[in-house]
Amino acid sequence: MKQVITKDGSITFHSEEYDETYHSVSGAVEEAFKKFVEPALEFVKGKQEVRILDIGFGLGYNSAAAMDRILEANLHCEITIIGLEKDKEILDKIKELKPMIMTYHAIQEMVENNYKYNREGIKINLMVCDAVKAIKKVKGKFDIILHDPFSPKKNPELWTQAFFKELRKHIKKEGVLTTYSCAGEVRRNLKKAGFKVFDGPVVGRRAPGTIAVPITR
Structure with a gap:
């Protein structure tokens, strides 16, 4: 697994399995x-408790960035994170990193503690298994879903209508899903699964990300 230094100075890795x-x-880190x-953030403003589902946990940058921003706004907010990641090799890289994210120590401690962390109002539970299988075992609903698998071309099973329907079951009616992809098929599958989609911010890439919210009747 090759280390790659990105343009903001933070580290990522190249997956041999997915060639990405x-x-x-x-x-x-900027992308996170x-x-x-x-x-x-607008969807959890003022909340005293926030539940996050992190699909494609990877190095934990997205979850750590979420903790940083939520706690900046409300230091006493209780945060629960469920992460799904099948690649143990990438998780083993976490302990050697020093990204510019204040709460990253919690991610590192979680990895050292059999993928669990429960301190000072923060709970993290990482499921090390295939997300297609794991999502059926996830319990409860979430305020935020961070959807960050490899690309639809390389990791298509996590961008299907069927998988998005599973995510739809686990999102609160006022919740939000964010992802980096704006591919037409991805957005069509989100819509068919019961989401309304919007453009997310353009960061680094030329195209925007996607923000999806559940359609409620």
Whole structure:
């Protein structure tokens, strides 16, 4: 697994299995904050408890960035994160990293503690298994879903209508899903699964990300 230094100075890795990097080479940490987390903040403003589902947990940048921003706004907010990641090799890289994310120590401690963390109002539970199978075992609903698999071309099973329908079951009616892809088929599958979609911010890549909210009747 080859290390790659991205343009904001943060580190990602290149997956041999998928022949892609885990993050945008334009800036791994920048993408976590600006493309995944910041578009979701308006949906959890003022909440005292926030539940996050992180699909394609990888190095944990998205979850850590979410903790940073949520706690900046409300230091006493309780945060629960469920992460899904099948590649144990990428998880083993977490302990050696020093990204510019204040709460990243919680991600590192979680990895060292059999993929569990429960301190000071933050709970993290990482399921190390295939997301298609794991999503059926996930319990409860979430305020934020961070959807960050490899590309639809390389990791198509996590971008299907069927998988998005599973995510739809696990999102609160006022919740939000954020992802980096704006591919036409991805957005069509989200719509068929019961989401309304919007453009997310343009960060690094030329195209915007996608923000999806559940359609409620």
